[in-house]
Amino acid sequence: LTSLPLLGRGKVRDNYAVGDDRILMVTTDRISAFDVVMGEPIPGKGELLTRLSLFWFDRLGPRGANLCPIHLTGEDPESVVAPQEREQVRGRSMLVKRLQPIPVEAVVRGYLAGSGWKEYQQTQAVCGVPLPPGLRNASRLPRPIFTPAAKAAVGEHDENITFDAMAARIGGALAERIRDVSIRLYEAASAYAATRGILIADTKFEFGLDADGTLTLMDEVLTPDSSRYWPAESYAEGANPPSFDKQYLRDWLETAQVDGRPWNKQPPPPKLPA
Template identity: 55%
Template structure:
C-alpha cells in the first residue's frame, strides 16, 4: 500500500505522483498538504522496494532551504508556499508540509551552472544547451561561464516535459512574469551554489517550480534544492577525479539508475531493487543533508 492510501484525519487525498501525495483539507480552507513518500522512480517507473526514510530526508532538506532563502543566508526573502505555524499530521512522520494553495505556473525553471547530462549531449552536437550558444572547448562536467536559465514546459500527467525557449516562456506567462521567473531562478541558484560551495559541494544544476498567490506574488513551491530536483557533486572529487563519471558522482538516485540500466531491458515489470542498492541510496540522501546543514 502506498502513502496515498493512508487516511489522514481532516484531509482528503486528491492526487499522487511518482513521489509526492497531495491532500486537501476537509474544512475547505485554501491549504494543501504535500507529503513526500519513500517511493523511488527511474526511467518513468516506480520501483520496489521504497527507499526507507527518503521522504523525510527530502522534506527536511526542502524546509532547510526554504528557511535559507527566506533570508537565513543573508539575502532577500524569497516568498515560498509554506504556511507559518501549520503542523502536518503526525502520521506523515516528518514527510509532510502544509502549504498555501497557489495557481501553479506551467513552466519548470531549470538553471544549469555546469555542462552535463542532456546539455552535454546537445553541446557536442551543436555547441549549444537548450539552444543557448556556449564557448568552444568545454568538457563534460565543466563549469559554465555563467549559469543559464533553460526552462521547460510542464507537460500533462503521463507526458514528458519539453525544453522551451525564453520566447516560448513569454508566450505562456507573459513578458513580465517570464523575466521574473528567469531572474528569481538565477538568483536562487547563485545563492544556493555559494552556500553549497562553502560546504565542499557543487550545485551543478537544479529546477524550481513557482506559483502565484491571490495577490499575484510569485511564490516558490513544491520541493527546493533536494537530491531529487538538483544535481550535487563533491567539490574535491570534481577537481581531482580522472574520469567524467567519477568527478560527477551525484548525491541522488544515480545508484538506482545505474543498477536498473544494467539489470532491466525496460520491458515489463522492473526487478526489485537489492537491499544494498536501497541502503546505499538512502545513505547518499542522508550524506547530502548532513553536509549541507552541518
C-alpha cells in the same frame, strides 16, 4: 491518511486538501526518475528530502536571504491531521498555500550534465542559450544559465524549451521574473553548498501564483531529487562525477533492459490506488 481529502498523488509526494486554500504535502519514501516510479521505497528518503527543502526555504526565503516568497504557511503540519495520524506525517510533510502552479520547470545549470550535456553536444547550446566551444561533460559553465523545461504528454520526458517558448506560454514579464529569481536562488544556494564541499551542478525550481498574484516558490527546493549534488573533492571535468542524488538511478534506467526495452521506454506505470 484518512483525516484529510486526498487531492492527488505525484510520483513521490501525496497532496491532501486542508480547507480550500492550503495543502498538506507529504513526501513519501518513493523514488522515481524519468517517468518510472520504482517499486521499492528508500526508508527515510521522504524525511531527508523534507529536511533539505525546509533548510533551503529558511535560508533563501523571507526568514533568510529573502529572494522570493515561499509556499510554507508557517503552521505545524501535524496540527491539521487527526491525532492518530500525526506520527505518519511527522518530519515528512509541509503545510503550504494552495497556489496556481506555473506550468514550466525552472531549471538552472552551473555545470553541464544530463540533458544539458546531451543538447550541447548536438547544438553547442542548451535551450537556445549559446555556450562556448570545447566544453566537456561536467564542465563548469562561464555563468549559470536558465534552461526551462515543459511537461510533455503523459509518459513522455519533460522537454527542454527555449526562453522565448516559455515567454509565449506564460507571458514575457513573468518568464523574465522567474528566470531572474531562479538564477539568484541558484547562486545563493550553490555559494553556500560550496562552503560545505558540495557542488550543486544544476537544479529545478517550481513556482506558483498566490491569490494576490504574487510569484511564490513552491514544491521541493534544492533537494537531491531536484538537483545534482556533486562532492567537490572528487570533481573532475570530462568525467561522470559521483553524485549524491538519484543520478545512479537515471543511469541505470537508461541502460537496463526489461522485456527487451529500456526501463525508461516502458509503458507508463499504473495509477496508484487512492
